[in-house]
Amino acid sequence: MEIFEMIKNGDMHVESLRDGRTVYIDGHQVAEPVDDPAFRNAVRSYAQLYNHQAQNPELMTFETETGKRVNRMWELPTSYEQLVKRREALESWSEQHYGFLGRSPDHVASCISGMYMGLPVFEQYDQGRAKALADYYRYARDNDLFLTYVIINPQADRSKAAHEQADPYLTTGVVDEDAEGITVRGAKMLATSGIMANEVFVTCIQPLREGDEIYALSFVIPMNAKGLRVLSRKSYEAGAQSRFDNPLASRFDENDAVLYFEDVKVPWERVFVHKNVQMVAKQFHATPAHVHQNYQCQIRLMVKMRFLAGLARGITETNGTSAFPQVREMLGQIAAEAKMVDALVRSMEVKGRMENGYFVPDRHTLYSAQVLTQQLYGKVITSLRDLAGGGVIMLPSSIEDFADPYIASIIDKTQQSPVRSSRERVKFFKLVWDAIGSEFASRHSQYEMFYAGATFVTKGHSFRSYDWEGAGRLVEDCLSSYSLDEELQKVKRAAE
Numbered sequence: 001m002e003i004f005e006m007i008k009n010g011d012m013h014v015e016s017l018r019d020g021r022t023v024y025i026d027g028h029q030v031a032e033p034v035d036d037p038a039f040r041n042a043v044r045s046y047a048q049l050y051n052h053q054a055q056n057p058e059l060m061t062f063e064t065e066t067g068k069r070v071n072r073m074w075e076l077p078t079s080y081e082q083l084v085k086r087r088e089a090l091e092s093w094s095e096q097h098y099g100f101l102g103r104s105p106d107h108v109a110s111c112i113s114g115m116y117m118g119l120p121v122f123e124q125y126d127q128g129r130a131k132a133l134a135d136y137y138r139y140a141r142d143n144d145l146f147l148t149y150v151i152i153n154p155q156a157d158r159s160k161a162a163h164e165q166a167d168p169y170l171t172t173g174v175v176d177e178d179a180e181g182i183t184v185r186g187a188k189m190l191a192t193s194g195i196m197a198n199e200v201f202v203t204c205i206q207p208l209r210e211g212d213e214i215y216a217l218s219f220v221i222p223m224n225a226k227g228l229r230v231l232s233r234k235s236y237e238a239g240a241q242s243r244f245d246n247p248l249a250s251r252f253d254e255n256d257a258v259l260y261f262e263d264v265k266v267p268w269e270r271v272f273v274h275k276n277v278q279m280v281a282k283q284f285h286a287t288p289a290h291v292h293q294n295y296q297c298q299i300r301l302m303v304k305m306r307f308l309a310g311l312a313r314g315i316t317e318t319n320g321t322s323a324f325p326q327v328r329e330m331l332g333q334i335a336a337e338a339k340m341v342d343a344l345v346r347s348m349e350v351k352g353r354m355e356n357g358y359f360v361p362d363r364h365t366l367y368s369a370q371v372l373t374q375q376l377y378g379k380v381i382t383s384l385r386d387l388a389g390g391g392v393i394m395l396p397s398s399i400e401d402f403a404d405p406y407i408a409s410i411i412d413k414t415q416q417s418p419v420r421s422s423r424e425r426v427k428f429f430k431l432v433w434d435a436i437g438s439e440f441a442s443r444h445s446q447y448e449m450f451y452a453g454a455t456f457v458t459k460g461h462s463f464r465s466y467d468w469e470g471a472g473r474l475v476e477d478c479l480s481s482y483s484l485d486e487e488l489q490k491v492k493r494a495a496e
Helices: 010-016 040-055 080-097 105-117 119-125 127-142 277-285 289-319 325-350 363-392 399-403 405-414 422-436 439-450 455-465 468-480 484-495
Strands: 022-025 061-063 069-071 147-150 173-177 181-188 199-202 217-222 228-232 257-267 271-274 353-355 358-360
Touching: 010 040, 040 080, 069 105, 080 289, 080 325, 080 358, 105 119, 105 127, 105 147, 105 199, 105 289, 105 358, 119 127, 119 277, 127 271, 181 217, 181 271, 199 257, 217 257, 217 277, 271 277, 277 289, 289 325, 289 363, 289 422, 325 363, 363 422, 363 439, 363 455, 399 405, 405 422, 422 439
Parallel strands: 022 228, 147 199
Antiparallel strands: 061 069, 173 181, 181 257, 199 217, 217 271, 228 257, 353 358
8 A cells, every 4th residue: 555755735636536437427437537627626626725734734734653744634632632733724724615615535534533533342343344444544544545435325215224125236235245355236425525535435324224234334445446436416617617707616516426336346454344234323423433524514614604704794895785784783693603603613622522542522512513503504695695685696697798898898887886896896796606696506505404414313413412311400400499388388378
């Protein structure tokens, strides 16, 4: 296994993706995804993240016991201070994409790191699988790999278990195994950022039932594995005419894809769970993995909320409405909501605790944040739409309108603002529309609603992790502070 001899940078990441992976979009196989108009700008945006870490090594990287300097996303915090330092690195990375890369490299790295923190759970399950996980964590860390994951089964008939579907290999399952490893067939969704990633972690976060054993898997393979097919969704980047017209979609369309495994061989050293329904669930919830990966999500969303708050204030200043009392009320609400996410992230850290020698963010505070932010994101987007009004609609069709002097002169007259030139106003509202109203923006609204699971899932996590006993104790303390007999005696004495 090749180990990088220096801090990973953008050029190194781009070259690592030229590996012959099989990607399909718009009815054809892509010759070279790295350079294809559907993906190339997003690939370069991820490359910029690695350039950022190479340019800021003290903030963004740490030295492993092997002497390699790698991204802090792989760091295993053993104290509150170390957790905060790691968050500052992840926060800085999120600022490079304004929170719009939902599956940036630090997400699945946080998941694998969290699983490693819970290594005793794997050791109790199977020593061989535990060794595979430990070895893989060190390999992925020392190579500073970009991992994505597919952890959801195709929707199909949700009223039936995986093994009850008409096609037994609709969902990725084992079709064969031998001394070298397992062979898998079937589909998984949704490989967000898969086309820009080095490898993919394949498992299932949804509850599996008795009879689903062949689907109860956990393994990692390279994105260029023989037999792995990547079916991309529509590319928003390909439809973005210019950075001016689509400043976000043109650069940060992280892509989503269905992965189809056409009898893919997975060696045993990359298999962490093998046909065990209970362990597939435990890998997330009996280890810090689920908390650690979703803590990263809240760091990213914290940055995104700041960006949206900045857009809100910019809209009102551009339109000259900042002094209106009702507008200030809306801005105050947005500011409070943005700060709430910030406060929840910091609260997760302050209330964190030691688990198996590692300092882990507070579980229930995380799940509270997930429940609240699922409801919050759409509300904030609606507020920005309310503030913007028709300003995001009455825009020139494209940057090409400015190339015609006559059309440009009309634009200069009609795009008025008290604080921006006409062209600055158009530029600003193009950005606003790409964040709240474009097809790219609509996908983000859907993503923020469901990346953590449906709302009943996140509320279920909150229900199970809350200190109901402590809350109930307060109620019982209150009830025990008075009695019916005592109160009746007081009534009788008052009557006498």
